[in-house]
Amino acid sequence: MHKFLIVSFFIFFSALNGVSQSSKQAGKFFNKGQYQEALDQYLLLDSNLLEDNDNFRIGACFYIANHNQVKGIKYLEDYTVESDSVITVAYFYLGSLYHKNYQFDKSIETLNGFLSKLETELSNRNIDEETYFNFKTEAENIISYCNYGKSMMVSPRNVLVENLGENINSKYQEYAPAISLDEKELIFTTRRPEGNISAISDDGDYYENIYSSELLKGSLSEISKNKSEAGFFNLKTEFEYSIPEKLPEIINGENHNASIQISNDGNKLYFYRDSDVWTAQKTDSTWDEPIKLADFSTDFFEPSVYITLDEKTMYITSEKEGGFGKMDIYVSKIDSNGNWSEMKNLGPKINTQDDEDISYVSPDNNIIYFSSKGHSSMGGYDIFKSIKKNGEWSAPINMGSPVNTPYNDAFFIMTPKYNRGYYSSERPEGLGGMDLYRLTFADERNPLAELAGLVLQGDSLVPAKSKIEMKEVETSISSVQNSKEQTGEYLLLVEHGKTYEMYVETEGFAPYKKTFVVPEQLEYYQLYQEIHHVYLRDSEGNIIGQEIITHNAFNDIDNALSSNDTLKQLYSKENYSKFVRDSSNSSVERFVDVKFYITEDSLVSLLSKDEKLKFIFPKYAEISFLYKNDEEFRYALNSYVQGKKIDIDYLRHKSILLNEINTQEELSSSIGGLEFSNEKPIVILFDYNQFAVDSLSKRELDLVYNIMVKYPQIKFLIKGYTDSKGSKNYNELLSTRRAMKVYNYMLKKGVDRSRLKYKGFGASNPIAPNVNIDNTDNPEGRALNRRVEFEMFD
Numbered sequence: 194m195h196k197f198l199i200v201s202f203f204i205f206f207s208a209l210n211g212v213s214q215s216s217k218q219a220g221k222f223f224n225k226g227q228y229q230e231a232l233d234q235y236l237l238l239d240s241n242l243l244e245d246n247d248n249f250r251i252g253a254c255f256y257i258a259n260h261n262q263v264k265g266i267k268y269l270e271d272y273t274v275e276s277d278s279v280i281t282v283a284y285f286y287l288g289s290l291y292h293k294n295y296q297f298d299k300s301i302e303t304l305n306g307f308l309s310k311l312e313t314e315l316s317n318r319n320i321d322e323e324t325y326f327n328f329k330t331e332a333e334n335i336i337s338y339c340n341y342g343k344s345m346m347v348s349p350r351n352v353l354v355e356n357l358g359e360n361i362n363s364k365y366q367e368y369a370p371a372i373s374l375d376e377k378e379l380i381f382t383t384r385r386p387e388g389n390i391s392a393i394s395d396d397g398d399y400y401e402n403i404y405s406s407e408l409l410k411g412s413l414s415e416i417s418k419n420k421s422e423a424g425f426f427n428l429k430t431e432f433e434y435s436i437p438e439k440l441p442e443i444i445n446g447e448n449h450n451a452s453i454q455i456s457n458d459g460n461k462l463y464f465y466r467d468s469d470v471w472t473a474q475k476t477d478s479t480w481d482e483p484i485k486l487a488d489f490s491t492d493f494f495e496p497s498v499y500i501t502l503d504e505k506t507m508y509i510t511s512e513k514e515g516g517f518g519k520m521d522i523y524v525s526k527i528d529s530n531g532n533w534s535e536m537k538n539l540g541p542k543i544n545t546q547d548d549e550d551i552s553y554v555s556p557d558n559n560i561i562y563f564s565s566k567g568h569s570s571m572g573g574y575d576i577f578k579s580i581k582k583n584g585e586w587s588a589p590i591n592m593g594s595p596v597n598t599p600y601n602d603a604f605f606i607m608t609p610k611y612n613r614g615y616y617s618s619e620r621p622e623g624l625g626g627m628d629l630y631r632l633t634f635a636d637e638r639n640p641l642a643e644l645a646g647l648v649l650q651g652d653s654l655v656p657a658k659s660k661i662e663m664k665e666v667e668t669s670i671s672s673v674q675n676s677k678e679q680t681g682e683y684l685l686l687v688e689h690g691k692t693y694e695m696y697v698e699t700e701g702f703a704p705y706k707k708t709f710v711v712p713e714q715l716e717y718y719q720l721y722q723e724i725h726h727v728y729l730r731d732s733e734g735n736i737i738g739q740e741i742i743t744h745n746a747f748n749d750i751d752n753a754l755s756s757n758d759t760l761k762q763l764y765s766k767e768n769y770s771k772f773v774r775d776s777s778n779s780s781v782e783r784f785v786d787v788k789f790y791i792t793e794d795s796l797v798s799l800l801s802k803d804e805k806l807k808f809i810f811p812k813y814a815e816i817s818f819l820y821k822n823d824e825e826f827r828y829a830l831n832s833y834v835q836g837k838k839i840d841i842d843y844l845r846h847k848s849i850l851l852n853e854i855n856t857q858e859e860l861s862s863s864i865g866g867l868e869f870s871n872e873k874p875i876v877i878l879f880d881y882n883q884f885a886v887d888s889l890s891k892r893e894l895d896l897v898y899n900i901m902v903k904y905p906q907i908k909f910l911i912k913g914y915t916d917s918k919g920s921k922n923y924n925e926l927l928s929t930r931r932a933m934k935v936y937n938y939m940l941k942k943g944v945d946r947s948r949l950k951y952k953g954f955g956a957s958n959p960i961a962p963n964v965n966i967d968n969t970d971n972p973e974g975r976a977l978n979r980r981v982e983f984e985m986f987d
Contacts (some may be wrong), residue, residue: 228258364625368617572599646722656681916975929953
């Protein structure tokens with residue numbers, strides 16, 4: 194409700210006299226602006242005792258304060274027909290409610306009559322020019338909404354709209370849904386009083402809090418293969434959510450807290466707090482301390498962001514100055530150092546003089562969905578989409594009816610698979626305020642395939658903790674997923690008929706890269722894959738290489754496995770594990786990649802000396818020798834052992850360890866003067882959990898300072914790192930402190946600020962393994978990872 198309409202209401206209402214005795218109590222509430230309380234009292238009265246003025250007041254109360262606004266139409270119709278002296282504002286309320294009730298022609302007719310009467314009110318000086326302008330603007334907007342609505346109702350979208358039910362929705366506000374990748378967890382925002390009965394915001398409503406619920410029944414994995422008459426999967430199945438639980442206080446602070454998005458791996462929550470965006474990481478079902486996204490946050494209101502699936506682009510809603518309206522949508526991209534670029538406005542094709550709010554970005558990054566009060570809205574916020582063509586965003590397309598209504602429709606998201614979406618709407622069939630709904634489209638987009646599988650390692654094939662990246666070759670768009678440490682399972686989404694490059698990093702093994710094609714498929718289906726990591730040993734048991742076997746069950750799965758009714762039965766992990774490991778199955782593709790950690794000459798020598806040692810690989814196996822490939826070799830350090838210790842000589846070759854440099858001449862020789870490059874970064878090591886620059890470290894840093902004095906062209910990014918012990922948030926903080934201490938020391942020595950930057954990277958980018966292959970601690974490796982690196986920049 195616009196504030197000016199409520200204030201101006203009293204200007205019009207001053208012409209209304211007379212209050213029946215029976216409605217005296219209701220009138221007191223009404224005159225105090227307590228419209229819901231007044232309505233409650235009016236509805237207790239005998240309808241036969243209501244006077245014309247009572248009908249007006251009841252209609253006004255429905256318009257101003259009640260979720261079921263259209264119930265006020267009857268009372269306003271009675272008032273405008275039966276009253277001898279109708280106040281002008283009644284026609285505005287009635288025309289507005291006709292619009293809410295999809296009676297678009299009646300709304301246009303009534304509001305045009307209101308505008309004519311409004312001119313008379315201004316001429317007679319019954320209202321001031323500001324009131325006239327405000328009402329005129331709003332009436333003309335509603336007439337525009339009606340005209341758009343009429344065209345949308347002619348060709349409604351083929352989509353099911355389902356309320357998420359009483360376990361999720363209430364008479365209070367529920368909005369901003371966030372869905373996990375497997376769609377089993379729903380996180381949303383609500384303004385209900387549970388747990389914070391006295392916490393009332395300045396706007397008179399309860400503070401926002403974030404809740405979580407689990408899908409108990411009706412999983413999207415349990416889908417009948419029968420088509421519905423509408424032409425899409427029969428997804429209108431019974432579903433049930435658990436009773437929502439409020440997220441802990443570490444997420445829900447004292448003021449407003451609102452959900453935004455769940456990361457691709459399901460372990461990071463993006464949420465809004467105190468006008469900024471924060472992230473919280475979940476470790477073993479426990480939320481870590483939230484971190485503010487300070488890289489782009491400004492002093493302006495920024496309620497929403499959306500991070501693309503590859504986590505390289507961020508769309509931001511902001512009220513920052515210089516936009517086209519009050520709230521505009523901006524974009525920011527991440528650079529190689531993990532910093533977000535300055536926000537760039539998406540321009541007037543997307544942003545209008547009204548409000549826009551980002552909602553969702555398609556997995557291929559080529560479609561953005563957003564809510565807007567401008568463009569061709571049917572009323573309030575509508576959902577729009579824009580398609581990127583040749584690097585430019587298209588004119589926004591209204592998502593149509595029944596997705597959009599004359600009420601506010603916002604916070605739209607889609608699941609990465611299927612034609613399924615979720616959003617919030619004020620549509621009157623809800624339980625109150627904004628409710629959460631799920632949408633099932635017939636034709637919004639082509640569904641994605643689900644790539645599920647296992648990463649296993651060792652002779653016993655135990656679960657492995659791995660990072661799997663899938664990059665679509667044509668567009669270079671990638672998605673990343675970490676396998677579950679306890680089970681080795683992972684889940685990725687890929688497009689049908691596309692070529693992908695898969696990159697697998699498993700600690701203790703050299704990375705594995707393979708290109709393959711995802712087959713075309715008319716319907717949704719699930720692909721299955723297993724990746725096995727096995728060490729190659731000599732006769733004495735020493736590790737000399739690795740063999741990685743990938744099993745892809747991509748071909749004609751329906752015929753390969755016995756027919757079942759549901760995808761859940763058909764594509765169970767147990768069925769597939771037996772299926773892919775049966776070498777007689779022609780439906781399973783197998784790729785074998787062999788990497789030796791020794792030179793080819795060493796392998797030939799070893800085989801010639803040991804007749805019992807044999808390695809038999811299939812003809813299609815790819816064989817390489819990592820000793821010649823430094824970049825990949827460092828990932829296999831766990832396996833390159835001498836007496837179970839890391840080959841430190843290799844690391845000395847790859848970097849300049851200040852802890853082992855004694856003189857300026859040695860450092861100058863190692864750097865090579867102005868020919869120094871980032872291929873051999875300067876490294877200083879730290880003790881466990883320490884970030885102070887001690888006297889020994891100062892001596893080492895003085896050597897770097899002298900080099901910077903000698904070569905004033907050199908600029909350094911000081912990069913802090915930790916080992917893998919400790920939480921992600923703590924390690925990021927510790928690494929930043931290490932880098933900052935070195936940075937501050939160099940400034941005190943006299944280095945100009947323009948020649949230095951610093952940033953902490955936590956436990957990322959280890960130069961040595963933190964644990965051995967049997968998961969025992971590797972103190973030598975961890976010691977090398979507790980470091981600060983000097984990296985040149987232009």
